[in-house]
Amino acid sequence: MVSIPECFSESYAEARAKFCAAAAAAGGAIRSWLNPHARGPAGEKLHLDTARFGPADAGRMLVMISSTHGVEGHCGSGAQVAWLCTGGPAALPDDTGALLVHAINPYGFAWTRRVNEDNVDLNRNFVDHDKAYPANEGYRALADAILPRDWSPDCLAESQRVLEAYAQKHGAFALQGAISGGQHSHPDGIFFGGLKPTWSNRTIRAIAREELGRARRVGVIDYHTGLGPFGHGELICTVPPTAKSYARARAWYGEELTSPEDGTSSSAVVTGIMTDAFPQELPDAEVTSVAIEYGTYAVPDVLNAVRADNWLHQRGDLASPVGKEIKADMKERFFPAGAKWREMVWTRADQTIGWALRGLAA
Incomplete structure (x- = not known):
């Protein structure tokens, strides 16, 4: 019997060890990318890791990503490890594979920050850097x-x-x-979007091309925390409601789906989000992306922690002492202590993964 709360970790190092061990035990092909621009608080090396399951030529691929906003990796990593430890890989349908991207922003995860080593918010960095930036x-x-x-x-x-x-x-x-x-x-x-593509930006694009280039249909789930009611996982689609991929997401997730552009989401309208990379790098595939946004505390308290x-x-x-107090508050606002919240995270993640796999197979 798997203990879901124990799938979650209190540090980046603990999370990485759990993820790699669980992926190996489930028979995954593990690859690691060293971030050459940053080290952890103790001087440790920082890695983005991936685990791939299913046929090499799978026509359908489920992608799960943790730690786009570093500190939120506690949540996403826990959901990924829970999927690995509850038999997720073995239950994949025919012609369907899975790619787990663990700690896309290892610096932010290790340092309890939302941003990367350049103070860049990855979910604002995937704009066209050759054009004028959106004004704010x-x-x-x-x-x-x-x-x-x-x-x-x-x-x-x-x-x-x-x-x-x-x-x-x-x-x-x-x-x-x-x-x-x-x-x-x-x-x-x-919420600084940066002035060039970050290391994480360039790396996830390379991973998408290498690991997903043969897929015809790709479903992406990106794990986030900090907005909405405590423990509730809001399913946010960030493409315009007029886009074909929005219609697919609506078919997959139904009335659960929200949109910042039509005012149904707890999120503001955001430009340059990470999941934009997948349709850009996979022009021949149908890409359907969703973010799970788990609520923690009131928005003013979360923004104040940031x-x-x-x-x-x-x-x-x-x-x-003030620094240590700020860091402890930052972690709690994005990764609430206690088993209940973690169990709620996995319940929603398990449900969403099921919907995504049915959508991919439809």
Whole structure:
């Protein structure tokens, strides 16, 4: 009998060991990519790992990705390990394979951050870097409030006044969009999309071409945390509702599916998301992508943890008592302690994987 809570890990190193062991035990073909640009908090090397199951020429491929937003890898890794340990690979239908991408952002996972080693949010980095970047005037107006001089009561009170004034003028969802929609103007800010493709961006594109090039149909599940009711896994489709892949996702997931563009999602409209890479790199395949967004705590508390973590890495001292407090809060906001939340994560993941496999086979 598999203990689902024990499939989850308290650190990147523990998660990597569990994933590789479970993938090997299930007969997966494991590959590893060393991130040459970053090390972990103890100076350890950081890897993106993949495990592939099923026929080499499988026409249908299920892809599961963890840690697009580093610290959220605690959740995604746990779901991946639970799938491996509950017989997922052995139950794959004929002509169907699976590719598990573990810790696409190993730096963020290891350092308890959403961003990568360049302070880049991977889910804002998959834009066309040869074109003008999307403007975010709201972020420009709020940048100084988002990253205050210091994390003192006076500075935080002034920042809060600015943020509340913006929300009063434009609305609370507009404030969320201005902060979290993505920006390319402030490299020291949050939700920064970067000024070039990151290592993780280039690596996942290479993996897609190498591992999925023979597939006719590809279903992608990307694991996230931090928005929505506690433990609920919202199924978010980020392509426009007019896209063919949106219609497929609706057929697979039904009324459960939400869309930032039609206002049914807890997420703001975002540009440059990671799953955009798959249809770009696999033009001859039908790609159907969904993000599972697991709720943790109230959005203001989650955003405040992200702001605090960014301030800490830009202007603070990680070894200080305040630094340790910020890090502990960051982890809890994206990976709540206790068995109940983890069991809820797997229940929803198991259900979603089932829907995706039926969709691939339809």
